[in-house]
Amino acid sequence: MPGLNLPLERYLTDTRLRPICEKLLRGERLNFEDGLLLYETPDLTGLGAMAHHVRLQKHGLKSYYVVSRRLSYTNICHTHCQFCAFQAKPGDPRAYVLSAEDIIRELEKPENAGVRELHMTSGHNPKLKVEYFEHLFRSIKARFQDIHLKVFTMIEMDYYARVSGISVEAFLDRCVAAGLESCPGGGAEIFDEGIREQICIGKKEAEVWLRVAEICHRKGIPTNCTMLYGHIEEAQHRVDHLLRLRELQDRTQGFLAYIPLAYQIEDNELSRTHVIHETTGVQDLREIAVARLLLDNIPHIKAYWVMITEGLAQVGLTFGADDLDGTVIEEEIAHLAGAKTPQGLSKGALERLIREAGFEPLERDNLYQTYT
Ligand code: V47
Numbered sequence: 389m390p391g392l393n394l395p396l397e398r399y400l401t402d403t404r405l406r407p408i409c410e411k412l413l414r415g416e417r418l419n420f421e422d423g424l425l426l427y428e429t430p431d432l433t434g435l436g437a438m439a440h441h442v443r444l445q446k447h448g449l450k451s452y453y454v455v456s457r458r459l460s461y462t463n464i465c466h467t468h469c470q471f472c473a474f475q476a477k478p479g480d481p482r483a484y485v486l487s488a489e490d491i492i493r494e495l496e497k498p499e500n501a502g503v504r505e506l507h508m509t510s511g512h513n514p515k516l517k518v519e520y521f522e523h524l525f526r527s528i529k530a531r532f533q534d535i536h537l538k539v540f541t542m543i544e545m546d547y548y549a550r551v552s553g554i555s556v557e558a559f560l561d562r563c564v565a566a567g568l569e570s571c572p573g574g575g576a577e578i579f580d581e582g583i584r585e586q587i588c589i590g591k592k593e594a595e596v597w598l599r600v601a602e603i604c605h606r607k608g609i610p611t612n613c614t615m616l617y618g619h620i621e622e623a624q625h626r627v628d629h630l631l632r633l634r635e636l637q638d639r640t641q642g643f644l645a646y647i648p649l650a651y652q653i654e655d656n657e658l659s660r661t662h663v664i665h666e667t668t669g670v671q672d673l674r675e676i677a678v679a680r681l682l683l684d685n686i687p688h689i690k691a692y693w694v695m696i697t698e699g700l701a702q703v704g705l706t707f708g709a710d711d712l713d714g715t716v717i718e719e720e721i722a723h724l725a726g727a728k729t730p731q732g733l734s735k736g737a738l739e740r741l742i743r744e745a746g747f748e749p750l751e752r753d754n755l756y757q758t759y760t
Pocket of ligand 1: 473574612656695
């Protein structure tokens with residue numbers, strides 16, 4: 389690695405993978421059963437080689453990152469997700485709402501110089517209406533016109549449209565007019581209804597997430613997509629989730645990147661009520677590789693170092709990932725749930741990880757335009 393010097397099938401030790409390998413070489417799409425086998429095979433090297441083959445075809449040795457700042461404008465949340473350690477109920481001493489002025493003050497700090505992407509997701513707080521977001525976006529854009537605003541999970545967008553008493557379409561139009569440019573991929577969790585009822589009872593159904601993503605895409609707003617894995621779901625739920633994303637992407641082409649999110653087990657109800665272990669390296673690499681193979685129509689796959697560690701994300705670049713996400717300054721959601729990774733990586737650190745793995749680092753903006 390990073391090149392593949394042998395014929396692809398020579399990397400396989402599990403002969404059951406051969407038909408999948410042949411499909412890939414013929415440029416054929418994988419199906420549900422193929423997905424199940426990719427989750428079942430003990431042949432991690434063969435799986436990785438196939439994913440790396442697709443990655444090399446799509447991106448060569450390019451590996452992307454963005455200088456990004458995370459911010460959550462509120463942690464107050466009226467929805468109850470059992471896996472979440474971030475939410476605070478009203479009255480909780482941790483509860484907060486940030487004003488536009490708070491956020492601008494934060495962005496003015498020297499450590500945020502060079503930030504190209506402001507990624508904001510938050511709780512579901514009924515006090516915040518569309519006017520709050522319009523003011524927020526306009527104020528940020530007036531002060532930092534070059535910072536790309538990537539805000540709202542699909543579930544947040546549905547929630548804030550409803551509490552504002554307007555349609556998702558009208559909410560989106562008003563936010564875009566105020567400066568919103570794209571949306572992150574969170575909030576998808578796992579689409580299977582049975583699992584959803586156990587890990588995020590009360591959260592809107594998969595159809596809502598997918599419908600709002602479709603609205604965004606039809607209006608020309610790109611979004612990302614995710615899947616939360618490593619809790620109580622099984623392989624068939626993961627394959628189902630990925631294929632539902634692929635089906636929507638066939639119709640809209642609006643997803644830029646997919647990010648597998650490794651469940652972080654600390655300080656949340658789900659891990660208190662179920663026996664769940666931290667995800668392992670093999671599991672994390674498998675998620676990246678399976679995604680690269682099943683999501684043939686989504687351009688970028690991220691190895692999210694915040695949740696799987698920098699070292700494993702680096703290895704993920706040879707398992708199908710072409711993007712390390714970014715500097716991710718001050719992340720809360722994963723760290724409150726136990727992530728032990730640093731609060732941010734420098735550009736130099738990201739470039740070192742990428743170079744050392746044999747790839748070419750490229751700083752990008754949110755739409756994958758690169759800077760030299
Ligand atoms: O929406 C919540 C999930 C998401 C936990 O779009 C958890 O570029 C793991 O969406 N363990 C936030 N996951 C992260 C996210 C994201 C990350 C990186 C890149 C992008 C992108 C998006 O994390 C939440 C929720 O789905 N989450 N709690 C937990 N305990």
